Amino acid sequence: MSSLAPYASDPARTRGRLFVPGASPxxxxxxxxxxxxxxxxxxxxxxxxxxxxxxxxxxxxxxxxxxxxxxxxxxxxxxxxxxxxxxxxxxxxxxxxxxxxxxxxxxxxxxxxxxxxxxxxxxxxxxxxxxxxxxxxxxxxxxxxxxxxxxxxxxxxxxxxxxxxxxxxxxxxxxxxxxxxxxVEASADLMLDTHASLEAQAAAIADDIAYNAHDIDDAARAGLLTIGDLLDVPLVGPIAREVLDLWPGAERYRQIHEVQRRLITRTIEAVIAESAARIAKADPRDADAVRRCGRTLVGFPEAMARDERALKALLFARVYRHPKVMEPVEAGEAIVGRLFDAYLDTGDMPGRWGALWRDAPDAMARARTVCDFVAGMTDPFALDEHARLFDERSDFR
Incomplete structure (x- = not known):
């Protein structure tokens, strides 16, 4: 793919798969x-x-x-x-x-x-x-x-x-x-002491950008934050003031959306500029050189990274630990714990999972089977299983 940078991951040079499939045209x-x-x-x-x-x-x-x-x-x-x-x-x-x-x-x-x-x-x-x-x-x-x-x-x-x-x-x-x-069964050693590709690093920073922005949006929708709460918060405060100056009479949800989309755009643009500079300085000749360079090359500028941590601190204090969030969270914790304990004791899991528990060679393997089953559950299925096992229907569905 000629449009790729030399340090990008080239699918034509992949280390491959554990099982070789037929070619795709x-x-x-x-x-x-x-x-x-x-x-x-x-x-x-x-x-x-x-x-x-x-x-x-x-x-x-x-x-x-x-x-x-x-x-x-x-x-x-x-x-x-x-x-x-x-x-x-x-x-x-x-x-x-x-x-x-x-x-x-x-x-x-x-x-x-x-x-x-x-x-x-x-x-x-x-x-x-x-x-x-x-x-x-x-x-x-x-x-x-x-x-x-x-x-x-x-x-x-x-x-x-x-x-x-x-x-x-x-x-x-x-x-x-x-x-x-x-x-882990893979086609080659996953090289745990090196960094991942730049593509994986892009996915990691995208995770931070996404949840910072959408958690503000969701928290405002839930009534836990207002645009006024953001005015003195690093990173997002200048954007909130800009939005209020431009649209002081707009509906609250429109103002918050304007903050959210500007936050996403500006953090993406800053990450691109910072990452391009880091890549140029490191001058990796190929994807393996990226892995061996000893540092993350895709990331926030230093000042933005500090501000982003301050924004996380606000979200933690005002949103993630708010009683409206914590009450159902604690109920969810109790359900997951009770399910795990019940399955570990009895193996009373539907379908193949019960058979895997019974055929497990030791206690550790049985525990991992239960872990796999519970971790894979959706919220509604966990509630249904809790009702089946304990004849209790939680009221936060």
Whole structure:
């Protein structure tokens, strides 16, 4: 593909797939990955998984699916501007949340606690389990049989897992390396001590851009924030003042939308300019040179990164910890915990899951089977299972 920069990921030079498929006359290897992800069961389930506001709050709030689609669009925009492979950026973006539990981060916290003595839980690693093991619709193999580059991006889009000596780095220093990181079946070593491709880095920064902007929009829709609350907040405050100056009499929802779209545009443009400068300075000759350069090349400018952290702090205090959010979150935590405990004790899971539990060789394997089943649930299905097992219907559906 002559339009790609030399440091982009070229689908014609992929490290390939674990199982070699027939050639496609119309699609590149990364386009095939994207299509496999979109047609997967796990991707469809995202429409019924919580982002921040639970499904019962209303149908206009983001779900994991709509968040994922927004991340995908932003990742493609960044990749296009930098001369990267848009299809790989899109594939990583579309898969990045496939490992999330029902009820948002609440479910993830419970799963991490319950799995503490059974190897732990990490949503990036769970996404890899989904695409390499748990999606089992193909006749020839389990998993989606994605390319090495897409698998690498799912696991490492937030950075390396280890140093050169194999020691954990970053967040893995405290929480340990994710369970099963050393058992991923791929066409080649995933090189845990290196950064991922620029396409995966674009997907990672797109995730931050998307949820900062849409969480403001959703919080305003829920009545937790007003445009006035944003005026003195770094990054978004100048935009909010600009909108009020331009449209002081506009409806509240129009003002918030203007803030949101300007925030997305300006952060994308800043990331593109900053990333282009970092790439020029690093001067990587190919995609492997990107992996070995020792730093993230796609990111916010330094001042914007500080302001973005301040915006996150506001959202954490005013939105994520608000009683209107926390009450159903705590109910969701209780449901996930009760389901996990009941399944682990009895194996009373529908379909093949009960058989997998009974055939598991040891307690750790049984716990991982339960973890896979619960993590894959949608919010409504978790509520139905809770009602089936405990004859209790939660009132936040």
């Amino acid at each position: 119309t699609r590149s290897e990364f386009q095939r990955d994207r299509d496999r992800i979109i047609h997967s069961t796990a991707f469809r389930r995202l429409q019924h998984k919580t982002q921040v506001f639970l499904h019962h709050e209303g149908q206009h709030f983001r779900t994991r699916l709509t968040h994922t689609l927004e991340v995908s669009q932003i990742a493609r925009s960044i990749a296009r501007a930098l001369g990267l492979n848009e299809d790989l950026a899109e594939a990583v973006a579309l898969a990045h949340d496939l490992g999330h539990t029902p009820f948002g981060h609440a479910g993830e916290r419970v799963m991490a606690e319950r799995m503490g003595k059974w190897g732990g839980f990490d949503h990036n690693m769970q996404a890899l389990r989904v695409v390499t093991k748990l999606e089992n619709r193909y006749a020839a193999h389990d998993g989606l049989n994605l390319t090495w580059e897409t698998l690498e991006g799912i696991l490492k889009h937030n950075g390396p897992l280890t140093g050169a000596g194999g020691q954990p780095v970053g967040r893995y220093v405290e929480q340990g390396l994710p369970p099963g990181y050393d058992k």
